[in-house]
Amino acid sequence: MELFDEFPSMGRTDLRDLKKGIDFAFRDFSRENGEAIENFFDPLMYFMVWFEKLLLAAPWPIMIIIFAVLAWLGARSIPIVIGTVASFMTIGWFGMWEDTMATVAIISVATALCIGLGIPLGILMSRSNRMQSVVTPVLDIMQTIPSFVYLIPVVMLLGIGKVPGLIAVCIYAIPPIVRLTNLGIRLVDKEVLEASEAFGSSYRQKLFEVQIPLALPNIFAGVNQTIMMALAMVVIASMIGVKGLGVPVLRAVSNQYLALGLMNGLAIVALAVIFDRVSQEYGKRLQKHRQGGHGA
Amino acid sequence: MPDIKVSIKNLYKIFGPNGESMVQKVEEGATKASLQAEHKHVLGLSNVNIDIPARRIQVIMGLSGSGKSTLIRHLNRLIEPTSGEIMVDGEDVLAMSDAELREFRRNKMSMVFQKFALLPHRTVIDNVSYGLKIKGTDKDEMKERSQKWIDRVGLSGFEDNFPAQLSGGMQQRVGLARALATDAEILLMDEAFSALDPLIRKDMQDILLDLQEELHKTIIFITHDLDEALHIGDNIVILRDGAVIQQGTPQEIVLDPADDYVRDFIKDINRARVLDVSSVMASGSSDSGLELAADMILELGMPAMIKADVTSANVMRDGEVIGVVTLANMIGGIARPESHEGEQVTYR
Numbered sequence: 304m305e306l307f308d309e310f311p312s313m314g315r316t317d318l319r320d321l322k323k324g325i326d327f328a329f330r331d332f333s334r335e336n337g338e339a340i341e342n343f344f345d346p347l348m349y350f351m352v353w354f355e356k357l358l359l360a361a362p363w364p365i366m367i368i369i370f371a372v373l374a375w376l377g378a379r380s381i382p383i384v385i386g387t388v389a390s391f392m393t394i395g396w397f398g399m400w401e402d403t404m405a406t407v408a409i410i411s412v413a414t415a416l417c418i419g420l421g422i423p424l425g426i427l428m429s430r431s432n433r434m435q436s437v438v439t440p441v442l443d444i445m446q447t448i449p450s451f452v453y454l455i456p457v458v459m460l461l462g463i464g465k466v467p468g469l470i471a472v473c474i475y476a477i478p479p480i481v482r483l484t485n486l487g488i489r490l491v492d493k494e495v496l497e498a499s500e501a502f503g504s505s506y507r508q509k510l511f512e513v514q515i516p517l518a519l520p521n522i523f524a525g526v527n528q529t530i531m532m533a534l535a536m537v538v539i540a541s542m543i544g545v546k547g548l549g550v551p552v553l554r555a556v557s558n559q560y561l562a563l564g565l566m567n568g569l570a571i572v573a574l575a576v577i578f579d580r581v582s583q584e585y586g587k588r589l590q591k592h593r594q595g596g597h598g599a
Numbered sequence: 600m601p602d603i604k605v606s607i608k609n610l611y612k613i614f615g616p617n618g619e620s621m622v623q624k625v626e627e628g629a630t631k632a633s634l635q636a637e638h639k640h641v642l643g644l645s646n647v648n649i650d651i652p653a654r655r656i657q658v659i660m661g662l663s664g665s666g667k668s669t670l671i672r673h674l675n676r677l678i679e680p681t682s683g684e685i686m687v688d689g690e691d692v693l694a695m696s697d698a699e700l701r702e703f704r705r706n707k708m709s710m711v712f713q714k715f716a717l718l719p720h721r722t723v724i725d726n727v728s729y730g731l732k733i734k735g736t737d738k739d740e741m742k743e744r745s746q747k748w749i750d751r752v753g754l755s756g757f758e759d760n761f762p763a764q765l766s767g768g769m770q771q772r773v774g775l776a777r778a779l780a781t782d783a784e785i786l787l788m789d790e791a792f793s794a795l796d797p798l799i800r801k802d803m804q805d806i807l808l809d810l811q812e813e814l815h816k817t818i819i820f821i822t823h824d825l826d827e828a829l830h831i832g833d834n835i836v837i838l839r840d841g842a843v844i845q846q847g848t849p850q851e852i853v854l855d856p857a858d859d860y861v862r863d864f865i866k867d868i869n870r871a872r873v874l875d876v877s878s879v880m881a882s883g884s885s886d887s888g889l890e891l892a893a894d895m896i897l898e899l900g901m902p903a904m905i906k907a908d909v910t911s912a913n914v915m916r917d918g919e920v921i922g923v924v925t926l927a928n929m930i931g932g933i934a935r936p937e938s939h940e941g942e943q944v945t946y947r
Binding site: 492494495497500501502503504505508512516517592 | 677702706708712716730733734761763
């Protein structure tokens with residue numbers, strides 16, 4: 304009856320040895336390779352530092368004009384431009400300008416990195432079912448594993464700072480763009496693809512002139528989701544040394560500063576709303592050709 | 600004998616993991632049903648042999664599932680055959696490398712699709728120039744040639760519209776212009792007009808016949824509609840379960856259907872519009888004074904005879920009397936062939 308009373312588990316010492324083995328192995332690995340890996344990411348770090356400084360050094364009226372122009376180019380909507388300007392003015396008025404610029408900097412770099420890696424990966428995934436069956440569970444893990452868990456090895460390898468923060472943000476934010484690129488390309492009308500082949504398209508011509516353009520609305524939905532998820536990681540990233548709106552939020556949590564937390568939290572919300580509206584409107588404009596009197 | 604543009608020999612297509620080993624089973628007499636039941640393979644095409652003459656409209660017809668769309672996709676190798684031979688202008692299509700095949704598709708054969716298959720994000724003119732763009736034609740020539748074909752199919756003024764803004768008939772004109780713009784000698788049309796409503800379909804058929812009169816392309820036209828086949832086809836191939844049941848001119852098929860499947864197909868058609876006076880004439884001559892051209896269809900021949908108030912006429916070809924036709928001959932010709940009611944007609 305012993306079997307039913309106690310769960311058959313490995314011995315306490317064995318378990319401890321196993322954990323220790325893994326820890327030491329990884330520690331040795333990071334001691335040996337940590338520097339090389341850090342050097343590898345150095346250009347990225349310099350770029351991030353430079354970009355953040357640029358945003359902070361630029362006079363605020365110019366930044367607001369730039370944001371307004373970008374909002375206009377994306378959304379082509381006066382109310383959204385007014386909302387953007389008003390939000391940034393309010394943020395500045397409440398003294399959160401610098402943190403906000405730091406957050407905008409990391410979100411922009413993270414989004415660019417996710418797009419740069421995610422779209423090609425999504426294309427590869429759409430090309431082969433085997434690739435899809437390998438990548439999908441990895442994306443599932445990336446989206447469900449608690450972020451703190453992968454912060455541990457990232458910090459062990461790279462310490463705290465901008466680059467590990469960026470990596471943590473990207474791990475969390477890249478899955479939607481990969482998934483939706485893959486989905487978008489797989490959903491491209493088979494007959495249109497066949498037509499493209501029948502006219503003698505090469506693989507490149509098929510990809511760049513048919514598959515990607517037709518998948519663009521889906522790819523863009525992925526970009527939108529990626530931005531939103533990157534913003535959601537701002538607070539967690541601030542735990543490993545990323546500057547920005549997450550830092551005061553973290554401070555507010557540990558010291559029970561209600562107003563501080565609320566104000567910075569709302570600033571994150573404002574950024575999210577602006578990014579979301581602008582990118583969604585842009586995505587809608589990409590689909591304009593689909594409108595017409597006739598279904599087809 | 601007209602010169603042969605496309606020649607298909609012993610073509611088999613069997614869908615399934617071991618298609619090649621199944622060819623022998625089919626040669627030994629396995630049918631589509633038995634292959635499916637015993638070996639879990641689907642018989643797509645079974646020993647197809649067709650010689651397609653140059654500069655004619657070759658119709659391939661059959662009901663859905665008969666393998667006609669599969670067959671047309673073999674000609675430009677959108678589908679690879681299991682075994683067989685396809686020659687175009689004496690060149691073996693199946694032996695082409697990927698690069699050769701792309702050149703072949705760019706220059707020799709273009710295609711029109713049932714559901715149009717236009718690029719929804721490109722305007723009409725960009726869609727028409729699509730084939731030229733793939734070929735790498737220079738911009739000015741591309742624009743000029745596309746514009747010419749847009750005008751030719753009657754879409755002038757719609758150059759900058761997107762496909763979704765056009766009606767089905769107009770979209771298919773874009774598809775037709777796109778296929779013609781590459782100047783390919785062979786035009787594949789996969790149920791090109793089947794998605795259109797009857798009036799528009801008739802319209803498009805006439806556009807196609809008009810164009811053919813001046814272009815003389817080799818057109819391979821797939822349809823499930825016998826009226827369409829008889830209207831536009833110079834030659835017709837009838838497919839069933841992936842095998843050729845009958846091939847011949849529309850007249851031959853109407854006058855002498857190969858089996859009950861074909862007989863059933865043709866029973867509801869307007870025979871007076873297909874048959875010409877030479878197909879029902881007898882030898883001899885008439886002194887009625889009325890002369891009818893040999894290729895005049897009965898639908899026109901009968902009223903002509905009634906109008907002239909005679910019951911017989913000479914059949915003329917190249918200015919010579921080649922026979923005599925009576926009103927009774929004509930009426931006999933358009934009568935439905937003996938009823939086969941009570942006989943079992945199965946389609947698959």
